[in-house]
Amino acid sequence: MNIVVLGAGNLAWHLSEEFQKKGQNILQIYNRTEKKAEALSKILQCDFTSKLENINRNADLYILCISDKSIAEIANSLPIENNLVVHTSGAVHQDLIPQDRRGVFYPLQTFSKGKEIDFKGIPFCVEANHENDKKTLIKLAKTLSISVHEISSEQRKTLHLAAVFANNFSNYMYSISEEILSVDNISFDILKPLILETANKIIYHSPKESQTGPAIRDDQTSIDTHLNDLNNGNYYDIYKMLTEKLRAENKK
Numbered sequence: 001m002n003i004v005v006l007g008a009g010n011l012a013w014h015l016s017e018e019f020q021k022k023g024q025n026i027l028q029i030y031n032r033t034e035k036k037a038e039a040l041s042k043i044l045q046c047d048f049t050s051k052l053e054n055i056n057r058n059a060d061l062y063i064l065c066i067s068d069k070s071i072a073e074i075a076n077s078l079p080i081e082n083n084l085v086v087h088t089s090g091a092v093h094q095d096l097i098p099q100d101r102r103g104v105f106y107p108l109q110t111f112s113k114g115k116e117i118d119f120k121g122i123p124f125c126v127e128a129n130h131e132n133d134k135k136t137l138i139k140l141a142k143t144l145s146i147s148v149h150e151i152s153s154e155q156r157k158t159l160h161l162a163a164v165f166a167n168n169f170s171n172y173m174y175s176i177s178e179e180i181l182s183v184d185n186i187s188f189d190i191l192k193p194l195i196l197e198t199a200n201k202i203i204y205h206s207p208k209e210s211q212t213g214p215a216i217r218d219d220q221t222s223i224d225t226h227l228n229d230l231n232n233g234n235y236y237d238i239y240k241m242l243t244e245k246l247r248a249e250n251k252k
């Protein structure tokens with residue numbers, strides 16, 4: 001398949017390299033900042049441009065790997081009428097793409113440049129305005145992963161909300177832990193086995209069943225000690241609110 005990738009950020013790097021590994025032909029990289037388009041195109045040995053008017057018009061697929069807020073604007077400015085245009089966002093409705101042949105190719109995973117990732121198990125959420133295009137996107141996703149799902153824009157919105165809790169908020173909790181440990185010169189490394197075991201456990205058990213800790217045990221002494229240590233500082237309110245929520249959940 002001939003593909004033009006728009007964007008040269010975290011996802012564009014990973015996805016375009018993986019497409020290429022799986023035998024797809026990356027025709028061109030477009031990116032607003034030319035240097036970044038050039039850097040990625042060097043790795044892929046393909047053409048690049050920073051000008052939408054110079055976009056290659058012969059691709060089978062135009063895949064927007066650009067910030068959510070710029071998807072509508074860039075799709076509207078794309079000089080493409082009859083080819084398939086998709087975005088890769090968890091949060092943006094398919095219909096923000098004006099082209100009739102539009103769709104979504106959303107990998108439900110976190111990508112950062114320079115951090116290798118195994119695509120095999122990444123859930124790909126696919127949607128398209130036309131049945132044939134959906135089939136094409138499903139086929140393409142199956143070359144990358146064994147986990148491919150037809151998900152509507154409405155379902156994707158719900159999925160994205162759930163993912164913010166599961167991923168972004170839990171990662172923020174790791175940051176808080178790291179900061180708390182640093183006060184006593186303890187390395188965050190010591191918590192990693194605990195974090196990994198917590199994540200592994202929910203593969204076989206529901207998160208609710210797996211919950212442990214002072215709030216669930218109704219261990220008021222530990223809770224008071226922790227709140228006292230936090231001493232109305234930055235994380236006092238978060239600790240108090242989450243403890244109350246967990247206790248209420250436990251009583252249901």
Ligand SMILES: NC(=O)c1ccc[n+]([C@@H]2O[C@H](COP(=O)([O-])OP(=O)(O)OC[C@H]3O[C@@H](n4cnc5c(N)ncnc54)[C@H](OP(=O)(O)O)[C@@H]3O)[C@@H](O)[C@H]2O)c1
Nearest residue numbers: 007008009010011032033065066067068070088089110111
């Ligand atoms: N990274 C992830 O974990 C992940 C996971 C799933 C889905 N996604 C989706 O993938 C898409 C890209 O995310 P990312 O994490 O790769 O973002 P990123 O690393 O922050 O890169 C953002 C890209 O968008 C371009 N851009 C920003 N504003 C623009 C504008 N006004 N006009 C044209 N281009 C613009 C940037 O171009 P410049 O280089 O010129 O700034 C850059 O290529 C998003 O829709 C996101 O929801 C990301």
